[in-house]
Amino acid sequence: MKSRWMSFLIPFLAVIVSLLIAAIIILAIGQNPLKAYGAMIKGAIGSRLSWADNITKMTSLLLTGLAVGFGFRAGVFNIGAEGQMAMGGIMAVAVGLNLGNVPSAIAIPLTIVAGMAGGAFWASIAGWLKAQTGAHEVISTIMLNWIAYHITNYLVAGPFAVGAGVPKSPEIAQSAQLPPLLTVQASTIPSSILIAIVAAIVIYIILEKTTTGYEVKAVGFNPYAAEYGGISISKNIVLTMAISGALAGLAGALEVMSVHHRIFGAFTSDRGFDGITIALIGQNNPIGIIFAAFLISSLRSGSNAMQTIGVPDDIIVVIQGIIIYFVAADRIIRTWIIKASQLGKKKSPKTLQGGEEE
Secondary structure, eight states, X not given: OHHHHHHHHHHXXXXXXXXXXXXXXXXXXXXXXXXXXXXXXXXXXXXXXXXXXXXXXXXXXXXXXXXXXXXXHTTOOOOOHHHHHHHHHHHHHHHHTTOTTSOHHHHHHHHHHHHHHHHHHHHHHHHHHHHXXXXXXXXXXXXXXXXXXXXXXXXXXXXXXXXXXXXXOOOOOGGGSOOEEEEETTEEEETHHHHHHHHHHHHHHHHHHSHHHHHHHHXXXXXXXXXXXXXXXXXXXXXXXXXXXXXXXXXXXXXXXXXXXXXXXXXXXXXXXXXXXXHHHTTTOHHHHHHHHHHXXXXXXXHHHHHTTTOOTHHHHHHHHHHHHHHHTHHHHXXXXXXXXXXXXXXXXXXXXXXXXX
């Protein structure tokens, strides 16, 4: 129970400390940190339009965070969510373009499944290489990211190219597009956020309530003991990468179906890499990752408002970096908590033998 409590406390303290350090930096550049943070909060959740922008960003961040976090639980470092998200978007477009005469009740699930399949296949390549040849997944997933990036560029400039200006694909069929939850001026709150939250709950159930989840966690905790207990390491590595890639592919599919309705050269916008940050802040817990995704999307949404009062949006990158540092080096936070606890005990009144306090 204490460990579970610490897993929530450490990210919380890491965020608080990072905001304090960033406040010192804001002061050093001659700005008021209270005004800066006030503008950031207003830009993130201060209006319906802010909420729309925030939730739109959160959806893909939540799914890429889940993708990375699920891999971490099995001891697999999936650094390829960026490429898997791109492949999910490509497959969603490839299928969604051809569903013009198909009812939405069929077109939407087909497009989602296509996106998840694209991400799962792309991640499984790295999983298979690790299981069969020992190739490190960090290297292979990074290389696959670049391959996916160039495949996307080739498709939007060649087979999928449409119109002039920025290379882009045609829009997917109307029946394959997800309807918005709410329209706010020129923006919308996408219904895809509901799918992302359901995905997080499903992953939590898989990890905590199923045999598959037990095996995945066992391999991540101690692969040699897991193998001795009859658990196949190779099978679970490939399975973990496939599920992880499916989540990132779902992020790409939902981005196409809810936001852009097409793909272009850099439509992932580094959100696959942001998933690493979110997984670390969320302590690889699917429920924690929901809150971590909201935190990062709020920082990103509020950064534009900070610029209006003269604070550069690079401060957000600084805050994010400091959070990562303290969460990754959680021993520092744990040491602070232990010392504070010990100090509190020393200051508490001592009890004498007779039961009276000094």
